[in-house]
Amino acid sequence: xITSHGRKLVIGPTDRTxxxxxxxxxxxxxxxxxxxxxxxxxxxxxxxxxxENDLSRIAPGRPLAExxxxxxxxxxxxxxxxxIRHALVEIWNANKWGRYTHSDDPAVQPLDPNxxxxxxxxxxxxxxxxxxxxxxxxYLARPDIGRWRPKHVHFSILGSSARLITQMYFAGDPYLDxxxxxxxxxxxQQRHLGVRTDSPLEGFTGTYHxxxxxxxxxxxxxx
Numbered sequence: 001x002i003t004s005h006g007r008k009l010v011i012g013p014t015d016r017t018x019x020x021x022x023x024x025x026x027x028x029x030x031x032x033x034x035x036x037x038x039x040x041x042x043x044x045x046x047x048x049x050x051x052e053n054d055l056s057r058i059a060p061g062r063p064l065a066e067x068x069x070x071x072x073x074x075x076x077x078x079x080x081x082x083x084i085r086h087a088l089v090e091i092w093n094a095n096k097w098g099r100y101t102h103s104d105d106p107a108v109q110p111l112d113p114n115x116x117x118x119x120x121x122x123x124x125x126x127x128x129x130x131x132x133x134x135x136x137x138x139y140l141a142r143p144d145i146g147r148w149r150p151k152h153v154h155f156s157i158l159g160s161s162a163r164l165i166t167q168m169y170f171a172g173d174p175y176l177d178x179x180x181x182x183x184x185x186x187x188x189q190q191r192h193l194g195v196r197t198d199s200p201l202e203g204f205t206g207t208y209h210x211x212x213x214x215x216x217x218x219x220x221x222x223x
Contacts, residue, residue, distance in 0.1 A: 045088045045122065054119060055092075055132065055134065057114055058115075065096070065112045067135055067137075069203055070199070071199050071208070072091065076128075079213065090156040090158070091118070092118040095115045098138055099111060109137070138151045138173065150173035185221050
């Protein structure tokens with residue numbers, strides 16, 4: 001167990017992944033004056049094209065990927081609940097069989113030529129976002145020790161100066177309890193589960209709501 005300024009970070013039981021992800025020494029806040037000198041500031045975010053929030057096909061009007069089509073929605077807010085407007089939200093996830101649309105993915109599961117695998121959108125004036133994707137499959141992350149990663153969706157949040165990375169998980173997944181990344185969330189685990197509801201959209205098996213909070217006691221855990 002590592003203590004950092006009063007916060008106890010429990011080392012997860014597996015293959016040293018938890019130790020590699022956890023600071024070994026106490027963390028210190030960089031003074032504001034120093035932060036301003038080297039933090040990059042993005043004045044203009046890219047404007048996504050129509051359909052870039054739909055991962056379930058490679059382009060509007062093209063065939064759908066295999067698997068269950070789901071909607072992922074949520075709200076991006078600060079610690080006081082105020083919307084974070086016009087932030088760039090990107091997601092990526094594995095396909096139905098648990099393989100990413102990436103040339104460096106070593107998985108042997110099949111690729112889906114109709115699955116885009118990555119998408120992006122801009123939050124609206126209320127901080128809301130929405131994506132369409134395929135319900136991802138779990139995959140064998142460490143064949144040597146038989147460790148599987150539960151199905152999940154990666155999120156990237158880009159505002160004016162910082163990029164934050166997190167993951168949304170699915171309740172009831174049998175691999176959650178043995179996943180180092182999920183284990184390290186501690187009491188924040190529940191906040192990282194997508195809340196499933198019936199989808200109002202035709203052809204979708206469900207909607208998963210995932211709110212993201214930046215800062216504060218109930219903040220989303222960022223990698």
